[in-house]
Amino acid sequence: MNSPSLEKLTEICRDVRADIVKMTAAAGSGHPGGSLSAVELMTVLYFKVMNHRPNQVDWPERDRFFLSKGHACPVVYSVMARAGYFPVEELITLRKCGTRLQGHPSCKALPGIEVSSGSLGQGLSIANGVALAAKLNKKDFRAYVLMGDGELQEGQIWEAMMTSAHYKLDNVCAIVDYNGLQIDGDVEAVMGIAPLAQKWRAFNWHTIEIDGHDLAQVLAAFEEAKATKGKPSVIIAKTIKGKGISFMENVAGWHGKAPNSEELQKALDELYGREN
């Protein structure tokens, strides 16, 4: 894939945000909030960072991506479609009976999804396993995993954090979408996870803190992670849940609710300006 400029990435991010609201609106359900917060992270990952071939999903050398927070699949579907995995027109089939775009991603339904997910807390363990296999097979590919901040309350993640560091899996890159919200409200109010960076550091991770909506920072963080040897890296990306759609921003209620047609129009107006 040729490497798009930051300006081009900004445009892609806008289209991805539009996809997310359109596809959830068409489905009448789905998860816009935690999809919108991860748009820059996923766009940079799929368009700039990962070594992958959208037309050859089983290419053995590809970097692996695991969506541990499976509910955020709209952002991944959109980025995959725009990267060439499948036609953008198919996005609108999200959650419809017979679709390849299941409500939570299914690797059996959609080629390019590495593993099915939707039960939170499991992705990092899987990334560790595939990273171990890479080391055993003397392969260079990397394993990326996107997690939610509420998801970090799952105990399995802390088990896996120990495993990555214990086996020095520097080919693992974890990304935390630190949007501060989960279903029942503020993460800190439901079950606090702060101080988050200190916790990862204490677990022997190379810890990078960034603004997850700043494309240059996101890109730099992935590069820093790639260059870090001997330990796994985590990118703690401060984000805004619902980012880019004013009425969805920082509102827990937009975690798992689709916009109605009026709200969709308002969202698209905001993204592209009224004339569209």
Place this chain on the structure above:
Amino acid sequence: MSIKMLPTRDGYGNGLVELGATNPDVIVLDADLAKSTRSDWFANKYPDRFFDIGIAEQDMVGTAAGLALGGKIPFATTYAVFVAGRAWDQIRTTVCYSDLNVKIAGAHGGISAGGDGATHQSLEDIALMRVLPNMHVIVPCDAIEAKKATIAVAGIHGPCYLRFAREATPVFTAEEDFFAIGKANVLQNGSDVAVIACGPVVYEALLAHDQLKEMGISARIINMHTVKPLDEEVVLAAAQETGAIVTIEEAQVYGGLGGAVAELLVKNKPVPVEMMGVMDTFLECGTPEELAVKYGFTAKDIVAAVKRVLARK
């Protein structure tokens, strides 16, 4: 003649060691029970293909899933009660839904964890694993069969659950006996009743066969080592030809081998069935022999069940 006694987990250890020599893709994981489960037999020979994940069963299953995605054949090993119970969601949603090539070994299954009491007696694992799409469930009857099963699961694609016992139990099959996943072994032919069993209790069924013979009852004894996929042909033939079935497993009576047999028969060939197992209760500590007597896993109990089922014929 005294019969040789070995725990089926030894068969697992031996099977792993053989796989280590023949298949470089085999990886073994354990969750701090490597000595008990015999996975350390592999670890000692192939330390670079063994990973202790610590006391973290859910992470172990997830790591195994990733290894499978990376082309490896991981054996995730710990006590049956902890892997099938605590990591069930990981097995369901990550391993089975994605149909990953993960092998799961549950040690200390059934009543053989005796002295440790109910927390460690895995009686629900067969049912828990059997309900999962794509899963294979295998309960070897002795150490020789356990070794064969361990090697066999590495040769097929997909999630497999192997269940082993802690205690030494009779070794009554032979190296040269036929073993194939999904194919039951008919150990004794008989025409009055069929006893379908899995695990070390198959041996008790064989003892029951001899006692029944003296009473003039001809019992067919079936070793159903593969609970899923069930060998339906053998079960249906047994129902057709004997007209009465007894099932026995070291597990809760609901949802396991007996359930599988009953589900098949009720649809195709309803005949009287007596299901033997733990009767919907938690057990207590005791030696496995004491528990076998108290909770009905001896040849004598099987003979009694046969009489009950024959009376219903």
